[in-house]
Amino acid sequence: MSPAPRIIACLDVDAGRVVKGVRFRDLRVVGEPVAAAGAYEDQGADEIVFLDVSASAEGRETLLEVVRETASTLTIPLTVGGGIRTVGDVRRLLRSGADKAGINTAAVARPALIQEAAAEFGTQCVVLAIDAKRETGGWRVYTHGGRTPADLDAVAWAVTGQDLGAGELLVTSMDRDGTRQGYELELYRRLRAATRRPIIASGGAGSAEHVAEVLRDGTADAALVASVLHDGDLTVREIKAHVAMRGVRVRREA
Amino acid sequence: MARVTLVDSGTGNLFSLQEGFRRAGADVRVTRDPADVRTSACLALPGVASFSSVVNGLAPLREALLRAVDAGVPVLGICAGMQVLFESSEEGPGAGLGLVPGRVRALSAAVVPHMGWSPLRTNGDPWLSSVGQGAMAYFAHSFAAPPDVEGVVATADHGGPFAAAVRRGLVFGAQFHPEKSGRVGAGVLRGFLRESGVVPST
Numbered sequence: 001m002s003p004a005p006r007i008i009a010c011l012d013v014d015a016g017r018v019v020k021g022v023r024f025r026d027l028r029v030v031g032e033p034v035a036a037a038g039a040y041e042d043q044g045a046d047e048i049v050f051l052d053v054s055a056s057a058e059g060r061e062t063l064l065e066v067v068r069e070t071a072s073t074l075t076i077p078l079t080v081g082g083g084i085r086t087v088g089d090v091r092r093l094l095r096s097g098a099d100k101a102g103i104n105t106a107a108v109a110r111p112a113l114i115q116e117a118a119a120e121f122g123t124q125c126v127v128l129a130i131d132a133k134r135e136t137g138g139w140r141v142y143t144h145g146g147r148t149p150a151d152l153d154a155v156a157w158a159v160t161g162q163d164l165g166a167g168e169l170l171v172t173s174m175d176r177d178g179t180r181q182g183y184e185l186e187l188y189r190r191l192r193a194a195t196r197r198p199i200i201a202s203g204g205a206g207s208a209e210h211v212a213e214v215l216r217d218g219t220a221d222a223a224l225v226a227s228v229l230h231d232g233d234l235t236v237r238e239i240k241a242h243v244a245m246r247g248v249r250v251r252r253e254a
Numbered sequence: 255m256a257r258v259t260l261v262d263s264g265t266g267n268l269f270s271l272q273e274g275f276r277r278a279g280a281d282v283r284v285t286r287d288p289a290d291v292r293t294s295a296c297l298a299l300p301g302v303a304s305f306s307s308v309v310n311g312l313a314p315l316r317e318a319l320l321r322a323v324d325a326g327v328p329v330l331g332i333c334a335g336m337q338v339l340f341e342s343s344e345e346g347p348g349a350g351l352g353l354v355p356g357r358v359r360a361l362s363a364a365v366v367p368h369m370g371w372s373p374l375r376t377n378g379d380p381w382l383s384s385v386g387q388g389a390m391a392y393f394a395h396s397f398a399a400p401p402d403v404e405g406v407v408a409t410a411d412h413g414g415p416f417a418a419a420v421r422r423g424l425v426f427g428a429q430f431h432p433e434k435s436g437r438v439g440a441g442v443l444r445g446f447l448r449e450s451g452v453v454p455s456t
Contacts, residue, residue, distance in 0.1 A: 001411040002363070003370030004390060041436075046371055072273050077392060077434045094302075097269035099394070099434065122303035122334070124367045124394040167367050167394075198369045221370065251371045251390045253436055 004251045005215040006222035007236055007243070008200060009040035009229055010049040013082075015059035016066055020230050022178035024131075024146035027053065030230040037070045037078075040229060043236035046251055048074065049170070049224060051102070051129075052082030053145060064096045071097020081129050081170070090117050094125065102170055104129040105143040108150050108157075111164055118165030127200075128166035130154055132187060133174040139187055146174050155190050162197045169195060170224070173203035178227055180206025183214040192219060200224055208234060208242035215248045256452035259294035260284045261319070263301060263311030263335075271300045271332065274433030278443040279453055288318035294327055296452045301334030305358060305397065306346035308334045316351070323353060328424040328450035333395055336420070336427030345397045353425045356403040360396065363413025367396045372410045374418050374430070374438075379407035381421055381449045384441030391418070391430035391438055398429050424450060 011018045011033050018031040037048045048070070052063045060083050067080055080093050081102020090101040101121075107114050107128060117126045131146050132139035132154035139154035150157075158169050171191060173184035183204045191199050201220035205211055211223045228234045240250045258280045260268055272282045275298070283290065291297065297319070301308040312319065323329055331339045340350045343358035350358075361368055371390040376382045385391075385408070398416035401409045408419035410430070419442075420427040426446055432439035447453035 001372070002365065003368065003372045003393065003412065006370050068269070071267075071270055074270075075274070075277075075434065075436050075439060077394070077431075078270075094267045095269065097267060097273075099267055099270065099431075120303070122307075123396065124369065125302060167396075168369055196365050198365055198367070221365065253438075 002218065002221070004249050006046035007211065007239055007250065008047040008049055008222050008224045009037070009045040009236060010051060010202065010224045010226040011036055012051045012053050012226070013063060013066060014053050015056070016062040018230065019053065020178065020227055024174060024177055033066050034069045036230070037074060040236055041074060041076050044240055044251070044253060045076065045236045047077045047079065047222070049079045049081070049102070052080065054083065064092060067093060067096040067098050079127055081127065087113070087116050087120055090121060090125070094121060100125050100127050100168065102127040102129040104131065107161065108141060108143050108152065111160065114161055114164040114166050118167070123165050123167035126166050127168045127170050128158065128161035129170045129172070130157060131172050131174050134184070142174060154187070155194050158191055158195050162195050166197065168198045168200065170200040170202060176204030179204055180227060182206060182210040183220070183223070185214060185219060188214060188220045198222065208239040211239050212243045212246035212248060215243060216246060256295060256447060257281045257283065258296050258298055259290055260298050260300060261291065261312070261315060262286045263299070263308045267302065268300055271298065271433040274439070274443050278440060278447055280447055286315065288315050291315055291318040291322055294322060296447070296450050297322060297327055297329040299329060299331040299335035299338065301332060301336070301338065303334060304345055305334055305337050305343035305350070306348045308338050309348035309350065312338065320351065323425060326424060328426065328446070328452070330426040330428065330446050332428050333431060336429050337397060337399065339420070339425060339427045340399055340403070343397060354403060354405055354420055354422055354427065356399055358397050358399050361398055361413050361416065368393050368412040372412060374408045374410055376408045377406070379421055381426060381445045382408055382419065382442065384445055385438055389438045391432070391435040393430045395429060
């Protein structure tokens with residue numbers, strides 16, 4: 001029996017504030033990360049993801065403090081990604097209380113980083129984050145926060161990442177990010193067929209039904225949710241109630 | 255205040271477990287010093303990474319750990335920290351602590367690691383008395399002990415059943431992460447302190 005499909009609350013963090021954009025652009029401040037993470041935990045989130053979108057070194061230092069403060073009260077897993085370049089960066093995050101590190105651009109630039117981090121901290125600590133944009137015949141990998149196209153097919157890169165030791169695949173559809181049009185289901189079906197790692201679907205959640213769609217039939221193992229939570233349109237509890245009604249076995253705290 | 259000594263085998267997130275024990279009412283120190291291990295009221299072995307890396311990380315503390323357990327100091331191994339309580343693992347070379355007989359094996363599920371929340375089936379051991387039948391705990395692992403090893407007090411399933419928790423006297427092991435398992439996990443940490451006799455039952 002597989003674990004209960006997870007609903008993961010994702011917070012994009014810029015210099016200590018939660019922000020959210022549309023298709024990776026037009027970022028706006030929507031809250032404070034420590035409080036938001038705690039609120040989503042109380043609503044029944046199964047995990048929290050912080051994605052550091054800070055452009056500056058100061059912003060990154062702030063993130064470690066935010067991670068520490070969040071981890072001191074959080075009793076569910078915390079994944080942190082964004083700006084990770086080295087094994088030392090991963091170590092600092094884990095020592096600050098993160099459970100897993102999401103690696104994106106640096107893994108494309110130097111795939112051996114996945115191997116090194118997995119050897120040092122275990123495969124279950126290494127999340128390969130992939131930003132994917134649809135084009136004819138598949139999905140292209142983009143790096144640097146979606147600004148730079150890479151010469152990689154997203155599904156093939158996921159397989160390479162798995163073989164190098166990534167323990168989980170967090171795949172964001174750039175076309176759906178922030179649009180609330182639903183997850184890119186076809187992408188996750190392809191990834192499920194090609195890999196044997198847990199898959200986190202990201203980008204496009206606009207309703208509880210969208211979450212049910214991507215979690216039903218094991219298309220993805222987890223669904224990342226951001227905008228609809230930050231805007232207060234839905235709570236994690238409401239999403240879980242709907243998803244459960246659709247026959248997906250979700251965790252409900254007694 | 256009850257003191258838990260967190261044995262640092264070198265890698266990963268000790269911070270969450272430290273905070274988890276604090277919330278459960280214990281005072282926590284983190285150490286890599288054998289002298290601290292010998293003078294502890296109660297020990298916790300967190301473990302991320304692999305069986306071999308935890309075995310290697312613990313090597314300088316091995317004798318102190320075994321002597322402390324012999325002398326009746328309670329110990330809780332978590333995740334790879336539970337796996338090193340056994341004799342060996344398919345994952346890699348190195349001798350476990352041998353406090354529980356058996357060998358850790360690879361999970362055979364279609365998707366690994368086993369990552370996420372799975373229901374626990376408990377057998378009524380007082381350690382897990384706060385855990386309702388089917389309550390979910392958070393797992394992140396690719397290897398586990400078989401479900402029929404000596405001292406199994408809870409099982410879970412991922413491509414087949416495995417030992418989710420073991421207990422032999424004052425040797426406790428949790429394959430899941432109690433510090434990451436919400437209220438269910440908080441009850442598991444409190445139960446460990448209570449069964450260890452370091453925090454009076456309330």
